[in-house]
Amino acid sequence: MKYISTRGQAEVLDFEGVTLTGLARDGGLYVPESIPTLTADEIRSMRGKSYSDIAFQVIKPFIGDCLTDAELKSMLDETYGTAFRHPAVAPLVQTGANDWILELFHGPTLAFKDFALQLLGRFFDVFSARRDRSLTILGATSGDTGSAAIEATRGRDNVKIFMLHPKDRVSDVQRRQMTTVIEPNVVNIAVEGTFDDCQALVKAAFNNHEFRDSVNLTAVNSINWARVMAQVVYYFTSAVSLGAPDRSVSYSVPTGNFGDIFAGYIARAMGLPIDKLVVATNSNDILAKTLQTGTYASGSVNATLSPSMDIQVSSNFERLVFDLTGRDGSKVQSYMDGFAAEGQFKLDAAELEKARALFLAHQVDDATTLSVMQDLYARTGYSADPHTAVGVKAAQECLASSTSPVITLATAHPVKFGAAVEKAIGHVPALPEHMADLMEREERMETLPNDLETLMSRVKAGS
Numbered sequence: 001m002k003y004i005s006t007r008g009q010a011e012v013l014d015f016e017g018v019t020l021t022g023l024a025r026d027g028g029l030y031v032p033e034s035i036p037t038l039t040a041d042e043i044r045s046m047r048g049k050s051y052s053d054i055a056f057q058v059i060k061p062f063i064g065d066c067l068t069d070a071e072l073k074s075m076l077d078e079t080y081g082t083a084f085r086h087p088a089v090a091p092l093v094q095t096g097a098n099d100w101i102l103e104l105f106h107g108p109t110l111a112f113k114d115f116a117l118q119l120l121g122r123f124f125d126v127f128s129a130r131r132d133r134s135l136t137i138l139g140a141t142s143g144d145t146g147s148a149a150i151e152a153t154r155g156r157d158n159v160k161i162f163m164l165h166p167k168d169r170v171s172d173v174q175r176r177q178m179t180t181v182i183e184p185n186v187v188n189i190a191v192e193g194t195f196d197d198c199q200a201l202v203k204a205a206f207n208n209h210e211f212r213d214s215v216n217l218t219a220v221n222s223i224n225w226a227r228v229m230a231q232v233v234y235y236f237t238s239a240v241s242l243g244a245p246d247r248s249v250s251y252s253v254p255t256g257n258f259g260d261i262f263a264g265y266i267a268r269a270m271g272l273p274i275d276k277l278v279v280a281t282n283s284n285d286i287l288a289k290t291l292q293t294g295t296y297a298s299g300s301v302n303a304t305l306s307p308s309m310d311i312q313v314s315s316n317f318e319r320l321v322f323d324l325t326g327r328d329g330s331k332v333q334s335y336m337d338g339f340a341a342e343g344q345f346k347l348d349a350a351e352l353e354k355a356r357a358l359f360l361a362h363q364v365d366d367a368t369t370l371s372v373m374q375d376l377y378a379r380t381g382y383s384a385d386p387h388t389a390v391g392v393k394a395a396q397e398c399l400a401s402s403t404s405p406v407i408t409l410a411t412a413h414p415v416k417f418g419a420a421v422e423k424a425i426g427h428v429p430a431l432p433e434h435m436a437d438l439m440e441r442e443e444r445m446e447t448l449p450n451d452l453e454t455l456m457s458r459v460k461a462g463s
């Protein structure tokens with residue numbers, strides 16, 4: 001399997017190369033040269049198998065010969081056999097006659113990010129050892145990627161991790177999950193800005209080739225293809241358990257950086273019968289507006305009750321645009337140049353039509369998010385976090401007449417967003433045992449301005 005950049009100018013890499021490289025050197029994102037497909041029989045054969053065994057079938061074609069079957073199998077068994085607290089790893093909970101919630105928060109840091117980052121940490125170990133190389137991770141987080149990446153890499157001798165979060169724009173639990181990790185290889189930086197500023201700093205650091213080479217920079221954000229790949233698996237496990245490939249399913253996906261829903265798009269391209277994919281956004285609705293108008297235009301970021309989706313520059317949208325243009329790297333480059341210069345670009349009519357055939361979209365404001373959390377709790381006793389509630393509402397709006405089962409991705413545990421949950425349903429579930437003393441632990445973090453030179457000097461100074 002070979003990987004190519006969405007901007008068409010970077011070196012073609014194998015899976016190991018793409019995992020260690022992160023952002024392509026032409027500023028684009030890596031994608032597989034072609035999407036592998038699974039037959040209906042292969043998908044049917046997943047019935048009754050463990051999460052790890054299904055992960056092997058889904059992931060193997062993306063790895064090529066970079067890992068032996070035995071190496072991959074043992075990494076998957078370790079990841080999904082030990083790191084998750086629920087025996088089903090990603091259980092489905094039925095909340096209505098045709099409605100399901102896919103719980104993706106049973107990993108160590110209580111959000112869907114653990115699915116990919118627990119595995120990515122293991123890929124880093126093996127690939128960096130092969131090249132006898134230590135790595136510097138620079139990541140941006142709106143709250144969940146950060147703790148999952150830190151958890152996956154804390155205490156490693158061969159990895160330093162610098163994690164940027166927007167100052168005062170993540171929840172207390174999210175911040176503490178990062179800042180109370182005191183291993184010397186972990187540096188938390190609160191940036192005076194938004195998540196978009198943090199992500200722009202990370203991409204700018206990667207685009208400074210002298211800097212990236214001097215510290216062996218690598219990525220844990222969904223910039224890194226391995227992140228998206230690992231997230232494809234739970235679309236298969238959930239669809240198969242509801243009857244795929246003999247029955248189609250639809251998904252509503254709380255969306256910010258467009259990574260998780262892009263994984264659903266890949267699952268469909270691999271042959272999984274997905275009927276509808278709904279982009280569920282909060283009031284930071286660049287993606288919903290793009291599907292409505294064809295213009296991808298960033299606006300200012302609103303602080304919402306679902307802060308992890310307070311994003312107005314959706315990194316992975318570039319991967320979709322690459323496909324919408326017929327995989328024309330120079331067209332993607334010109335769109336992205338337009339976006340850098342003017343803060344927007346416009347899809348042509350054919351591209352917009354293709355996008356609309358692939359996705360539905362709905363934006364949900366904070367008041368509605370709270371009322372959905374209240375209503376779901378009153379009807380079913382289910383406590384949803386605010387991101388999941390955005391997904392539930394978008395499903396109600398877009399998929400009310402769906403004949404296929406409707407699955408909403410529950411992307412985080414409600415305890416991570418205690419203030420919003422308390423406001424909606426009057427109480428917050430207790431912190432799980434492994435983090436019961438989180439609010440008492442000592443915090444360690446630095447604050448930096450939104451400035452690339454300052455950040456690069458800080459990273460060069462080491463952890």
Ligand SMILES: Cc1ncc(COP(=O)(O)O)c(C=O)c1O
Nearest residue numbers: 144255256257258259260308411
């Ligand atoms: C809890 C939660 N839900 C949803 C999302 C949106 O996922 P994505 O950025 O992959 O669209 C994120 C992060 O972005 C998140 O942390």
Ligand SMILES: N[C@@H](CCOP(=O)(O)O)C(=O)O
Nearest residue numbers: 141142143144145221222257
């Ligand atoms: N919501 C994310 C934002 C970063 O997205 P990523 O999927 O590109 O890592 C977060 O929690 O940090």
